[in-house]
Amino acid sequence: MRFWSFFQRCALRATLASLWAVGVSTPVGAAPESPVSSPTAASVTPECQALVRRLPNVTLAQCQQAGLNASAARSVQGRRILLTDVLPTETPQLRVLVLGGMHGDEPSSSSVALHWLHWARDGAFALPQPVHWRFIPALNPDGLLMARPRRTNANGVDLNRNFPTPEWERDAPRYWAQRTGKDPRRWPGKVPLSEPESRYLHKQMQQFKPHLIVSLHAPYGVLDFDGPITPPSRLGRLYLDQVGIYPGSLGHYAGVHKAMPVVTVELASAKTTPREAEMRQMWVDLLRWMSERLMSAPLGR
Secondary structure (H helix, E strand, C coil): CCHCCCCCCCHHHHHHHHHHHHCCCCCCCCCCCCCCCCCCCCCCHHHHHHHHHHHCCCHHHHHHHHCCCCEEECCCCCCCCEEEEEECCCCCEEEEEECCCCCCCCCCCCCHHHHHHHHHCCCCCCCCCCCEEEECCCCCCHHHHCCCCCCCCCCCCHHHCCCCCCCCCHHHHHHHHHCCCHHHCCCCCCCCCHHHHHHHHHHHHHHCCEEEEEEEEECCCEEEEEECCCCCCCCCCCCCECCCCCCCCHHHHHHHHHHCCCCEEEECCCCCCHHHHHHHHHHHHHHHHHHHHHHHCCCCC
16 A cells, blocks of 8 residues: 655645646647647548547647557447557556547547646646556547447447446346437447447456546536545536446446446536636646545555
């Protein structure tokens, strides 16, 4: 078990406060602190070209500098699922997985993930303890890039109801029929992990073994949490409102069943991102909570 000293905590709070004071004055749409060069047409990947056409408040330069790599996994329609790692120079003490775009009609979640990725890599908002960040900004590329973006993947499955929670075969179909009226936007699929996208995330959880998952969604404007530790009370303007658990959801599977904390960020809008200062405040609040609640807990996995 690792505990931070009182002086380390004070130093962190002072650093975050000073950085936030600078960040508040940054106008919306302004360039980040580190220079972002304009990519040439030849250097722009097809993935970034496709993403930027759909994502609010993300430029080609920002997408290119994210350093997204094509994983071995493919979506139903054959698109590569993109990810990138931000590694510390020291041996990491914590592994954090950040997800966006699980639902294709929530593009703001992918945009915020990319903004956070930049700040994680830039190191301006750094934690004293080394963290290995892994970002998957568009888990459901088919839903995002369809002519009319939709919540489900190309098979019509809600990926956030497709994880193998206990008694899934009984509870997931029953919940879908009785509580949602067989809403096609929330179909859990025929069996758990039936979809390549949910199988990929499940594999990431098994191999990467994150100590924390941050899953970005929209548009309910609240903060949800599942897991065995004290949740954050707020991230920016989003306040904690634990809305319950659902058969097959990531929070139920990872947070409740596997005791792997899941912070679910429900942005206020699916189509537009928060203002830049608000995204910064959410990021700073996340780091502050991690330092106070997560990093002082045993990191056994």
